[in-house]
Amino acid sequence: MSEPAGTQADASVTGESFLVRAALIAAALAFLTLFLFLPLVAVFVEAGGRGLEGYLAALSEPDALSAIRLTLLVAAISVPLNVVVGVAAAWAIARYRFRGRNLLVSLVDLPFSVSPVIAGLVYVLLFGAQGYFGPWLRAHDVEIVFALPGIVLATLFVTFPFVARELIPHMEAIGSTDEEAALTLGASPWRMFFAISLPNVKWSLLYGVLLCNARAMGEFGAVAVVSGRIRGLTATMPLHIEILYNEYNGAAAFAVASLLAGLALVTLAAKTFLEWRYADAIAAARHS
């Protein structure tokens, strides 16, 4: 009989009253509405500003199509490269103990604390017309800056940590007993890797690829600096948005932006699905 009263008392010493709770939830939701939800809604509202026809026209004009193609191409090149490097990085860092390991982890994370603009700047300093290798490149007719290779390099720089960061804690949490067992049973190193190591971390790998891809397709600062923003030629989707916006063609800019916002929502949905479905595997990767 006194039980319900007892639990209620317990709940109230380590909880807040209904009013306080409601006020805190309201404050948090108000903040998120101002800073997250309203801007997101604005993208789609502004994109529809000229009706469906205007929307489709903005997406099907040649420069927009070329921007979409370029963005997909850049992601198609840089994400797989990032996966190879990220898996190698995670293997070297998570599976071995060696001197300088902490330094190496910091170096892998370094691109996160470098401004995207600096990530673009460094390649211009190396490969630009007045850069260290500029004259040599011009003499041999190789284009890096203001062309696809520069965009890919800058994208690789800014996405460098994504895959490794998700894999390292997960690999460490799993430990290497499965792999040792496979080796003891006579598996070749590559067989061990593809049959044991990779399947063990597949969800955090997918998670890393997802984030890496979103960043690769959406990168602005680094790509703006190395690409020269040549309309229809080296403008990726984010750069095309800027070009349209600066021409006061807001509706078209938001139409292209709505595609990227859609990509962001799909990324979030997939990420959330992975987290719900494979919470245990990914919790290890995210929280440690």
Place this chain on the structure above:
Amino acid sequence: MTTAASVGRKRTWREPSILPGFGLSMGVLLAALALIVLAPLAALVLKAGGAGPAEILAIASSPRTLAALRLSFGAALAAALVNAVFGLLIAWVLVRYSFPGRRLVDAAVDLPFALPTAVAGIALTAVWAPNGALGALAASLGWKVAYTPLGVMIALVFVSLPFVVRSVQPVLQDAGADVEEAAALLGASRLRTVFGVVLPGVAPALLTGATLAFARAVGEYGSVIFIAGNVPMVSEIAPLLIVIKLEQFDYAGAAVVGMLMLLISLALLLAVNALQAWSRRRLGNV
């Protein structure tokens, strides 16, 4: 002293392991790191250093550079503080309370990670411009947000929003109820329990999150340039100054500003690390 296991074996720089592939994976990692990250950053240091001390000093102390650096670091600090307060609040609400749509809100916190910065930039401008939904409201109160330093801060709050929430959330989740119960039994008010018992426990995570938010906000470019208005000396951020110098083919000037940004960030990160280590020592194993 050598242990029995390593007797007769050359002391190596890594612990022995039966797992294959160290050479290959380390080779791939070091090659990629050197080619993509380290060599290009070395070029930046070389270019900035090559300008000579007099020119470096002239660029670093020019009013426009100083104003841009002050705005970038100041607005990033303000954004980190705003996010420290509201990020903690959001994490608290998400962990402690249940309300309709909680999981959706939890997922939406990561939106700034997934939304391209250029999209965020034009969206925030649309909302906060004088004719936008919130901009009109602010204007009626006599505030101008877009095209001012306040607009810069708003964009930085947006891009760095997830860091504090995601750093604090797991710590709040793992914190046991026992200490709170003990505090309550010992007669502490709820307010005192929260501020004296719960929050000190999440302080290191809060500091980590705020630092990550700050580091991200300092270098941010894409979301800021649309809403900032980019008036030199007023609302021009340091990354934009680098872009402007590059467009004028002033490579050395761009490199020096970039170098300054990196050095200040590095010094601040080291200071925070030291603070983190100090608080860990002082508070024991938290």
